[in-house]
Amino acid sequence: HSTANHAWYDALNKTPGLVGPEIGPPHEDPVAYFRHWLENDGAPFWPFWENVRSWWEIRGLPNVLMVHFADLKRDFEGELERIAAFLEIPIPEDSRARIIEHCSFDYMKCNAAASVPLGGAFWEGGARSFIYKGTNGRWKDRLPSDLSDAYDQRAEQELGKDAAAWLKEGRQVR
Known part of the structure; x- marks a missing residue:
């Protein structure tokens, strides 16, 4: 949330029914921010370890697929095949190149407003900074x-x- 703007904080903190303390901007020093995050179990958001643990514990269920960003970076086409197989969705050969292009980081960065929530309205610098x-x-x-x-x-x-x-590093699990 280092690039979140006032509208984002207002949406989080001024919404009726707020549970817990308001969330403020992060510490400017990323090391201090991370230290606080680690010592406070993912604060200011949800309990980090319990979140990961809950997914890890059910990773073998037939409706759960663990996908790691590092694996996508390492072998996008292999992960694309794995995800499609899990979802039982064929990848038409005439669409493969377009899918790969549209899922690339460069494409998503250039077209960020189409995929970032509210077109990036909640981030300083807009969707491209997200x-x-x-x-x-x-x-x-x-x-x-x-x-x-x-x-x-x-x-x-x-x-x-x-x-x-x-x-830490990814690698497929199932």
Whole structure:
């Protein structure tokens, strides 16, 4: 929510029936923000570990498919096939190239207003600022090693070794 604007905060905080404290802008220092997030279980949003754990626990159900961004980046066409097979949707050969193009990061960034909620009205800089860099693992260059290690330890403690490894790097599960 680092690029969220006043309209976004108003929609969250001024809506009748608000439960819990209001959400304010994030700390300007990403390291301080992440430290707070880690120490407060995903604050200011939902309990992070329980959210991941709940999905991990039901990953074997026939109506659940775990898809990781890193896997999409690593092998988009393979993941496209896997998702289509899961949904039992054939991919017409004459549509394949267009699907791949429309799902690419560059295409989505250039056409962000069509896919971002409310066309990006809730973000400073509009929809293009919502779709950020399209990379995975940026924490390796941003977080001090003690904080990265603390995250890894907490992830394994909360989720177990397999789920923590999947959360960090992806790789298909089923």
